[in-house]
Amino acid sequence: MHTLTRTARLTGLFYLGNAITGVLGFLVVRQQLFAAGDPDATLANLVAHESLARAGVALELGMVVTQTLAAVWFHRLFRTVDSSASRGIAAFGLVNAVVGIVSAALLATAVQVAVDPVGDAAANVQVLYLVSDGLWGACALFFGLWLIPMGWCVLRSGWMPRALGRLLVAGGVGYMVSAFLRYLMPDAQVVAEALAYPASLGEFWMVGYLLILGVRKHALTGAPTTARIPEPVAG
Numbered sequence: 001m002h003t004l005t006r007t008a009r010l011t012g013l014f015y016l017g018n019a020i021t022g023v024l025g026f027l028v029v030r031q032q033l034f035a036a037g038d039p040d041a042t043l044a045n046l047v048a049h050e051s052l053a054r055a056g057v058a059l060e061l062g063m064v065v066t067q068t069l070a071a072v073w074f075h076r077l078f079r080t081v082d083s084s085a086s087r088g089i090a091a092f093g094l095v096n097a098v099v100g101i102v103s104a105a106l107l108a109t110a111v112q113v114a115v116d117p118v119g120d121a122a123a124n125v126q127v128l129y130l131v132s133d134g135l136w137g138a139c140a141l142f143f144g145l146w147l148i149p150m151g152w153c154v155l156r157s158g159w160m161p162r163a164l165g166r167l168l169v170a171g172g173v174g175y176m177v178s179a180f181l182r183y184l185m186p187d188a189q190v191v192a193e194a195l196a197y198p199a200s201l202g203e204f205w206m207v208g209y210l211l212i213l214g215v216r217k218h219a220l221t222g223a224p225t226t227a228r229i230p231e232p233v234a235g
Contacts, residue, residue: 004077005214008159011073012210017066019207025059026136034133039126046114046125053111060104067097071146078153085149085156092146099139106132140179140196147172147199150206159215164205171199 033053035041046053071093078086110128113121151168154160174195181192 002220004220007073007077008210008214011070011077012207012214014066014070014073015203015207016211018063018070019203021059021062021066025056025063029053029056029059030129034129039122042129043114043122043125046111050111050115053107053114057104057108057111060100060107064097064100064104067093067100071097074150078150078157081153081157081159082149085152088149089146089153092142092149095142096139096146099135099142103132103135106135137182138179140175140182143199144172144175144177144179147175147202151202154206157215158218160206160209164202164209167198167202168206171196171202175199 029052033042033045033049033056035045071090074093075086075090078089106128110125113124113128118124147168151165151172154165154168155162178192178195181188181195
């Protein structure tokens, strides 16, 4: 297997892990625990489902690990295409990972407060979840900044479909706009969420392409292959 193909597939694997932990953490676990506008219900959920709440923290940590690895491997994949853009992918991806660490710490503290109450436990737990949610909402800026150089590298390299590169760039811009809409126009949440759809489509397309095809065949011309141990010569 060519080194470039191997790097592409490892990148796709880490990106897939990031998507899985994100979906499970945000759309499954968090939805079962956090009750918007009802601190008492949130506290009751954490107390009744402590193991699930701790699993939610573990999933956030899983996002941090897979996001970090994906950022580093995207840099390895595209560094010969555009070193500045590949460094941008890595840098913006690592910012997302840092936000994940902070969010995981907030959720872990919420579990601890629920189990061993401090002050108004319901209010404290609710605020911790709200801060975590606000962090990820603001981090949409860096979700967008992460996708734009990624799309640029796809377009410049020709290793993947140009439509994928354009979709990633458009999705990145949409993510950034959605971050501003979320706070400047609270009544336009449907629009803000819709702006993130192209990014999600582009990301899943990217994951699938990396895992299944890696890169186009013409990109492998002259690329080094995985070193093999020479077979012993029969005496």
